Amino acid sequence: MRKYAKNINLILGSLILFVFLGMMVVSFFYTPYDVNSMDIPNKLQEPSSKHIFGTDEFGRDIFSRILKGSQTAFIVGALTVTIGVFFGVLIGGIAGYVGGWIDEIFMRFMDALMAFPGIILALMLVAVFGPGIINTSIALGIIAIPSIARVTRSGFVQQKEAEYVTASKLIGVQSYKIMFKHILPNISSQIIVAASIAFAIAMLAEAALSYLGLGVQPPDPSWGRMLKDAQAYLIASPWYTYAPGGAITLLVLGLYLLSNAIRDMMDPRSNS
Amino acid sequence: MFYIIRRLLLLVVTIALVSIITFAVFQILPGDPVRTMLGTEADETQIESLRNELGLNRPLHEQYVDWIKGLFTGDLGNSIRFSMPVSTLLMERLPVTLSVASMALIIVVLVALPLGIFVAKRQKKFSDVVLSSVTQLGMAIPSFWLGMILILYIGMNVDFFKISGYIPWSESIKGALSTLILPALTIAIPQIAVKFRYVRTSILEQMQLDYVRTIRSKGLPEKIVVYKHILKNALIPILTIFGLITAEVVAGTIIVEQVFALPGIGQLLITSISYRDFPLVQGIVMYITITVVFINFVVDILYSVIDPRIRLR
Numbered sequence: 001m002r003k004y005a006k007n008i009n010l011i012l013g014s015l016i017l018f019v020f021l022g023m024m025v026v027s028f029f030y031t032p033y034d035v036n037s038m039d040i041p042n043k044l045q046e047p048s049s050k051h052i053f054g055t056d057e058f059g060r061d062i063f064s065r066i067l068k069g070s071q072t073a074f075i076v077g078a079l080t081v082t083i084g085v086f087f088g089v090l091i092g093g094i095a096g097y098v099g100g101w102i103d104e105i106f107m108r109f110m111d112a113l114m115a116f117p118g119i120i121l122a123l124m125l126v127a128v129f130g131p132g133i134i135n136t137s138i139a140l141g142i143i144a145i146p147s148i149a150r151v152t153r154s155g156f157v158q159q160k161e162a163e164y165v166t167a168s169k170l171i172g173v174q175s176y177k178i179m180f181k182h183i184l185p186n187i188s189s190q191i192i193v194a195a196s197i198a199f200a201i202a203m204l205a206e207a208a209l210s211y212l213g214l215g216v217q218p219p220d221p222s223w224g225r226m227l228k229d230a231q232a233y234l235i236a237s238p239w240y241t242y243a244p245g246g247a248i249t250l251l252v253l254g255l256y257l258l259s260n261a262i263r264d265m266m267d268p269r270s271n272s
Numbered sequence: 273m274f275y276i277i278r279r280l281l282l283l284v285v286t287i288a289l290v291s292i293i294t295f296a297v298f299q300i301l302p303g304d305p306v307r308t309m310l311g312t313e314a315d316e317t318q319i320e321s322l323r324n325e326l327g328l329n330r331p332l333h334e335q336y337v338d339w340i341k342g343l344f345t346g347d348l349g350n351s352i353r354f355s356m357p358v359s360t361l362l363m364e365r366l367p368v369t370l371s372v373a374s375m376a377l378i379i380v381v382l383v384a385l386p387l388g389i390f391v392a393k394r395q396k397k398f399s400d401v402v403l404s405s406v407t408q409l410g411m412a413i414p415s416f417w418l419g420m421i422l423i424l425y426i427g428m429n430v431d432f433f434k435i436s437g438y439i440p441w442s443e444s445i446k447g448a449l450s451t452l453i454l455p456a457l458t459i460a461i462p463q464i465a466v467k468f469r470y471v472r473t474s475i476l477e478q479m480q481l482d483y484v485r486t487i488r489s490k491g492l493p494e495k496i497v498v499y500k501h502i503l504k505n506a507l508i509p510i511l512t513i514f515g516l517i518t519a520e521v522v523a524g525t526i527i528v529e530q531v532f533a534l535p536g537i538g539q540l541l542i543t544s545i546s547y548r549d550f551p552l553v554q555g556i557v558m559y560i561t562i563t564v565v566f567i568n569f570v571v572d573i574l575y576s577v578i579d580p581r582i583r584l585r
Binding site: 008108109111112113115116117118119120121123124125126127128200204207208211212213214224227230231234235238241244245248249250252253256257260 | 285286289290293294297298300401404408409411412413414415416417420421423424428519520522523526527530531541542545546548550553557560561564565
């Protein structure tokens with residue numbers, strides 16, 4: 001039964017992810033309508049065979065904008081995770097390997113970052129950095145650092161007493177090589193799981209920031225921003241919210257399922 | 273006692289670091305913060321007077337010490353946009369946010385706890401796969417979209433609810449409830465979806481222990497076994513989990529206030545970011561974070577009082 005459930009997570013999660021990845025790739029070459037061309041006479045049309053998700057307040061095709069919006073979601077997600085993993089592994093690795101007061105200082109600082117409710121820290125950072133795809137990714141990347149650093153640190157603390165590390169030290173391998181060439185590959189699975197969760201959280205957070213009008217800005221299409229625009233027409237055109245809201249939920253759900261499946265595959269002992 | 277002192281020390285360190293981060297972030301603003309705040313049309317005298325007013329001509333550490341003092345005396349300087357003390361603005365908005373957040377918390381506890389017990393008792397009927405899908409969905413759905421769905425399906429169909437704006441408690445209790453229940457539900461539903469499974473796990477773990485087998489074999493009715501014995505022990509880990517919700521509920525309130533046009537601290541924070549009212553942003557961030565950190569501290573202490581084993585870890 002458990003094995004069956006794992007497979008469902010894996011199949012469903014990767015299916016969702018591949019569909020959205022496919023959408024993103026296609027959107028670089030083709031969208032049914034131009035993403036930004038306005039057609040005011042046809043504004044706020046209900047879903048039909050011509051516009052399967054309807055049109056927005058400027059008469060733009062919502063389906064095309066959903067397709068294009070997947071680019072924004074993946075770019076922000078990927079940038080965020082890259083920043084988070086790079087600095088998280090560096091900080092967590094040094095803290096765990098060196099130990100002592102460096103460990104204490106680094107990790108207390110990470111604790112302090114985690115003490116902020118996520119969205120509050122994100123809002124403060126975008127207040128300083130300003131809106132836009134890059135600034136949003138930097139802000140969310142900073143937020144992703146502590147969780148990756150914690151996972152990495154605990155991995156390093158466990159591994160550094162292992163015999164292969166002692167042996168490497170004895171034959172005079174340099175510390176940075178031990179850390180990143182020998183220890184890091186051994187804890188990569190934990191980092192991958194943490195990174196995939198960070199990816200899902202980043203996509204949700206990007207949508208939230210853009211919904212609040214502080215993340216991705218027009219003309220860059222963003223699902224969160226579309227929901228903000230849709231809310232003004234909520235009562236008259238409720239279907240306007242379904243496509244962007246559904247897209248965010250589905251993609252984030254897929255990522256969570258996949259991260260669960262990866263965790264179960266990499267650590268057969270975990271059964272939560 | 274040692275545990276409490278150590279935990280208290282950690283609290284002080286965390287709050288100190290949080291305040292340093294909050295202070296420092298606004299120092300790395302690219303360019304001149306005063307110019308950014310006033311926009312491009314400001315002339316030199318305006319810029320100079322605002323800089324003096326904000327005390328930006330003094331050394332950094334003096335500014336920080338002043339700001340920290342203000343934090344504890346409730347004087348965080350003036351908002352640029354409203355030309356009013358930051359603390360006055362916060363106190364004005366606090367009742368709305370506090371009402372939504374505490375209602376959401378109450379709903380989560382009132383629903384997640386019985387639901388968790390319910391599914392734990394019928395362990396065979398509800399498979400893990402189904403329950404975990406519910407949780408994953410709760411984690412994936414953005415709260416602002418859920419809010420819109422609740423407006424469409426409940427707010428528009430039940431006359432009682434107002435879908436936007438706020439009526440103060442002092443004006444009408446029924447009015448306040450009509451504006452607050454839907455936002456509170458919006459925050460609570462995803463939390464319930466995640467937390468009821470913690471309750472379930474906690475109870476199922478207890479069920480496997482020896483003492484439960486013993487009291488069962490004594491022939492105690494199942495009701496007493498579950499509610500009197502298991503629940504009492506299972507509540508300990510559950511308490512921590514509900515302590516951890518506060519941060520998420522507070523964060524949820526910030527966003528959901530926007531969906532229902534509630535004039536709370538979240539709305540204040542978001543408009544102050546748009547208006548580049550940085551003293552106000554700093555103050556709000558600091559107070560919200562301190563509140564969350566402090567609640568977590570209290571939960572930790574309570575936990576150690578109820579379950580002294582935790583102090584040894």
